[in-house]
Amino acid sequence: MMTGSKGARVAIAVLALLLLSRTALAHAFPDHSLPRVGSQLTTAPTSVRIWFDGDIEPVFSTLIVKTAAGAKVSAGKGRVSSSNSTLLETPLPHKLAPGKYYVYWSVIARDGHHTEGRFPFRVK
Ligand SMILES: [Cu+2]
Known part of the structure; x- marks a missing residue:
């Protein structure tokens, strides 16, 4: 009986530590981007870059740009910079026509x- 309740207390203590360590580690959220969120650009951008507030995993992180109608205009799924593991970026191979675009990120x-x-941006 004693060992049983002691075991339960240890299990609870371990669980509490696990929960604490999970909340202590932050998720990654965008810090800033180019183009900026909601910006109005007079010159079409040639890439989209998002800087996050922590390191992100290259294999599972994606960045896609679409028109307001949902047509994809970015190349591939984006990539994490090889020299900065907080930077997610994608080239825009074709010059964007005036209009509204959405940047979809997942990390x-x-x-x-x-x-x-x-987040959206607009090309004027
Ligand atoms: Cu987290």
Whole structure:
């Protein structure tokens, strides 16, 4: 009986530590981007870059740009910079026509947590 309740207490303590360490590690969220969120550009951008507030995993992190109608205009799925593991980027191979575009990002942080979102920008 004694060992049983002691075992339960140890299990609870371990669980509490696990929960604490999970919340102590932050998910990755965008810090800033180019183009900026909601910006109005007079010159069409040739790439989209998002800097995150922590390291992101290259294999599972994606960045896609679409028109307001949903047509993809970026190349591939984007990539994490080889020299900066907080930078997710994609080239835009064709000159963007005037209009509204959405940037869709999806990343896995080093703590294994998934975050995703989207933001618009406009080319005038
Ligand atoms: Cu997290």
